[in-house]
Amino acid sequence: MTRTRGIRPLVVLLAIWAGLAIGRSTLGIPKGLRAEYFANPDRSGEPIFTTVDTDVSTSQVTARWLGDPPPSFGVRWFGYLLIDRSGPYTFATRSDDSSFLSIDGQLVVENGGLHGAVTRTGTATLAAGVHPVLLEYTQAVGDFDIALLWRDDSNELAPVPGWRLSTSHAAPWKFRAARWLDRLSGAAVALLALLAAWLAATAGRPFIASTVRTYPRTAVLLLFVALTIVETWPLGAHPARLSRNDNGDTILNEWTIAWIAHQAPREPLHLFDGNIFFPERNTVAYSETMLVQSALAAPFLWAGASPVLAYNIVLLAGFVLGGWTMTIVMARWTGSWLAGVVSGVLFAFNAHVFTRLPHLQAQHVEFFPLALAALDALLREPRASRALKLAAWFTLEALTSIYLLVFTAVALTAGALVRPEDWAGRRFRAVCLSLAIAVLAAGTVLAPFLLPYWRASHDQGFTRTLEDAVGFAASWQDYLSTPGRWHLEWWSSQFFTATALFPGVVGTLLALVAIGRGTAFKDRRARMCLAFGVAGVLLSFGGKLPGYALLLRFVPLFQSIRAVSRFGYLGIVAVAMLAGFGFTDIARRAPDSVRLPAAVIVIILAALEPYCAPIWFARFDGISPIYQTLANTPGAVVAELPFYSTAASFRHAPYMLNSTANWRPLLNGYSGFLPASFERHVAALAGFPDAVSIAALRQAGVTDIFVHVDVLGPGVLTVLDANSSLTRVARDKTTVHYRVE
Helix, strand or coil, X not given: CCHHHHHHHHHHHHHHHHHHHHHHHHHCCCECEEEEEECCCCCCCCCCEEEEECCCEHHHHHHHCCCCCCCCEEEEEEEEEEECCCEEEEEEEEEECEEEEEECCEEEEEECCCCCCEEEEEEEEECCEEEEEEEEEEECCCCCEEEEEEECCCCCCEECCHHHEECCCCCHHHHHXXXXXXXXXXXXXXXXXXXXXXXXXXXXXXXXXXXHHHCHHHHHHHHHHHHHHHHCCCHHHXXXXXXXXXXXXXXXXXXXXXXXXXXXXXXXXXXCCCCCCCCCCCHHHHCCCCHHHHHHHHHHHHCCCCHHHHHHHHHHHHHHHHHHHHHHHHHHHHCCHHHHHHHHHHHHCCHHXXXXXXXXXXXXXXXXXXXXXHHHHHHHCCCHHHHHHHHHHHHHHHCCCHHHHHHHHHHHHHHHHCCHHHHCHHHHHHHHHHHHHHHHHHHHHHHHHHHHHHHHHHHHCCCCCHHHXXXXXXXXXXXXXXXXXXXXXXXXXXXXXXXXXXXXXXXXXXXXXXXXXXXXXXXXXXXXXXHHHHHHHHHXXXXXXXXXXXXXXXXXXXXXXXXXXXXXXXXHHHHHHHHHHHHHHHHCCXXXXXXXXXXXXXXHHHHHCCCCCCCCCEECCXXXXXXXXHCCCCCCCEEEECCCCHHHHHHHHHHHHHHCCCCCCECCCCCCCCCHHHHHHHHHCCCCCCHHHHHHHHXXXXXXXXXXXXXXXXXXXXXXXXXCCEEEEEEXXXXXXXXEC
16 A cells, blocks of 8 residues: 555545534533532532533542542532433442432432442432433542442443433433444544554554564563553553552552561561461461562562552553563464564453452463463473473462462463373373472472461461352353443443453454464464363353362362452453464465554554553552651550441551551451451440440550541540540541550
């Protein structure tokens, strides 16, 4: 295609997009609700600003306040809602603090009061057509959260689609027309971007080809750095201030990497004896230890970085390293760096990892492709050196996560079993000996780190049951679930679940090429990928899968897996790798002039499919200096109040982050398992600040308490100051430190 011929379709597409934009504008139906933002919680006086919000969500409100909402404020949304068919509808608001929803002037949802994130529902029978809606929200103290949800008789609660909301009262057909014009306009923009990429790749072919040939690994590494920044935006712009600390699991992981970095150079033999759940031991083993991630974070923490900054750096590094190592392995296996990049993008950025952003253990799978490559090399030529290399890569992956230990073991086992030509017959003894060396070496290194998990299971009864394997099993909807904006807008919202396992259209089509042409069966490496992909998908159904109960009984490692649906991630990985083989099959038959531009377009499409940016992140302003007062107080034992119940145990997570400022033993804790002592403390401290709870704190060995006045209210200070066994030490805006005499 000459440059002139390439420009013509670009101009045509631009004209189509302009026509769609004009048509959308003439409909006169703005998408979303009119929003008035107030600087006071009772929404009195004039609003600070007025805008149109395309949806009602915490992320939208945070964006409106430019990422820095005031401690208290109010919002009023009003507009119109399209209903397709007459009948009863359930509406809900999830809010922290209060919210009230009215439809047709009638109160439907009353979610009043000062409280944490609470979801309350109401039912309204609505006729098909357009109905006025009003939502009033109050943020008074502490954290904030808001969402507008709905369902009909057949669906789960889900956000009200933005296209059904408008600031203008209009005919129903205009709502639907606006929706399709928005979709077509988005498709036109995507085609414009792809055509521009094609023209750029065609024009820049000599430079790109020369760079990749000369510095392939460096070029790929820089590519994944750039893609990671774009895909996770705006995290890369403010890694010290943004976080997913709205999720208790994120804070748990921040505490974990900070604890390992703190304890390893001081008392490595007590690495698993975290300072939480005092006086319990092996508390780090209640959840993932993430030793590799902790090692990556340690230099930043030792240099003075906050746990949040260190977490974010390691999180971003997981995307980069995962895509990089997969690209290197697949380039070696297919003989094409372009095919390697296709697989690397599909591996690094997919539906599953973007729904697991709060879980650092899920983001470091960079050793998985290296372990597969090591197994392939061992099967081709069994030697002790290759066995040790396999053991090394497997061990490193196992030290990132117990889940990934099991997933990698399943993948390696399935991959080896479908290559009988490499181990059957005369080669059987040599291959078995090499595999035995690998297993022995990996087991020897991993044993000290797995022993605390066994102790936690043995001493505390910490194990997973068949009921867990049924309750947390995958469903077919999970494999159609993705948070990617393109798919979510067009079709995936009706299937969306928290366990997103959609492998993507690009990856699936290319993988089907590899299967359809027989490469997935004839090529030994591709066959390995197909085998562990099938195994992972089957295992993701857990207790619903015949025979899973036997695995749970006779293979102890399976007892460490609660969310068995995550086995489905192996299906995504298999699709990513098979896609590289499929792309190679196509590229070999394509003209040289087309190969590079086509690869660029495929890579762009693969990166666009899971695209979620801008991603909402909470603001992190650091840990209050009030906690540093105990850093040099040996023998101190801390409790933070209120001491939340088991059902709200995630609210203890911020206390754990606070403890990183002093590392004193902490009565509070949050993890994947709660010991019996935690339950006792919940019961004993339920009446705080009464005399019984103060006595219980003394009996538990607590020497210092931090009381959150913003939650308990200022009246609690009168009671505490009058107690002769407590001495006030310090105070900040929300918290008061008392010493227990």
